[in-house]
Amino acid sequence: GIQVEQSPPDLILQEGANSTLRCNFSDSVNNLQWFHQNPWGQLINLFYIPSGTKQNGRLSATTVATERYSLLYISSSQTTDSGVYFCALEETSGSRLTFGEGTQLTVNP
Amino acid sequence: DAGVTQSPTHLIKTRGQHVTLRCSPISGHKSVSWYQQVLGQGPQFIFQYYEKEERGRGNFPDRFSARQFPNYSSELNVNALLLGDSALYLCASSSLGQPMGEQYFGPGTRLTVT
Numbered sequence: 001g002i003q004v005e006q007s008p009p010d011l012i013l014q015e016g017a018n019s020t021l022r023c024n025f026s027d028s029v030n031n032l033q034w035f036h037q038n039p040w041g042q043l044i045n046l047f048y049i050p051s052g053t054k055q056n057g058r059l060s061a062t063t064v065a066t067e068r069y070s071l072l073y074i075s076s077s078q079t080t081d082s083g084v085y086f087c088a089l090e091e092t093s094g095s096r097l098t099f100g101e102g103t104q105l106t107v108n109p
Numbered sequence: 110d111a112g113v114t115q116s117p118t119h120l121i122k123t124r125g126q127h128v129t130l131r132c133s134p135i136s137g138h139k140s141v142s143w144y145q146q147v148l149g150q151g152p153q154f155i156f157q158y159y160e161k162e163e164r165g166r167g168n169f170p171d172r173f174s175a176r177q178f179p180n181y182s183s184e185l186n187v188n189a190l191l192l193g194d195s196a197l198y199l200c201a202s203s204s205l206g207q208p209m210g211e212q213y214f215g216p217g218t219r220l221t222v223t
Contacts, residue, residue, distance in 0.1 A: 030209075041217045042216050086151055088151075095165030095207055100151055
């Protein structure tokens with residue numbers, strides 16, 4: 001199956017700092033999503049981005065499918081951005097999302 | 110519109126028991142998928158159902174089974190519970206079957222097996 005590698009595994013920031021999270025994958029994909037998991041376990045959709053660039057407020061994402069990576073940018077981070085960020089991929093064979101191990105982000109006041 | 114709903118929120122069971130978890134997809138969505146998330150890891154795929162048919166199965170033992178009803182809601186059943194089944198069980202829905210399109214997750218059911 002497809003391999004998904006996220007980096008860094010842990011990230012600690014001061015409020016107001018910017019950050020970049022990376023997701024590398026090993027094969028072609030139909031779909032790539034970024035999620036934020038809050039402390040209660042809810043997975044919140046951030047981006048559906050199989051290719052190209054999208055922006056939503058302080059967050060933006062870029063997927064370069066031909067080079068098999070995606071980046072999530074967080075600008076002017078806030079304490080509420082804390083949590084685990086997951087990249088998840090749907091292989092071309094379909095039927096499932098394969099998740100990375102996540103990046104644990106802590107934003108300190 | 111309501112999002113994906115799951116019940117119950119929390120559940121405590123004893124080893125060897127059976128459990129049923131329930132999921133209602135977003136209105137209009139015909140695909141439901143189940144994932145297991147153990148502490149410190151990413152969610153792992155268990156099943157996908159689309160139009161009431163199983164479309165995918167992950168690497169889980171036969172103790173795990175699922176079904177989808179005519180209204181597209183779904184149940185996940187786990188028999189002969191083991192301590193290692195303790196996890197957060199997540200349900201996701203999408204409007205498409207294969208490829209699935211964007212997936213939306215419910216709040217999860219936290220299962221503790223003692």
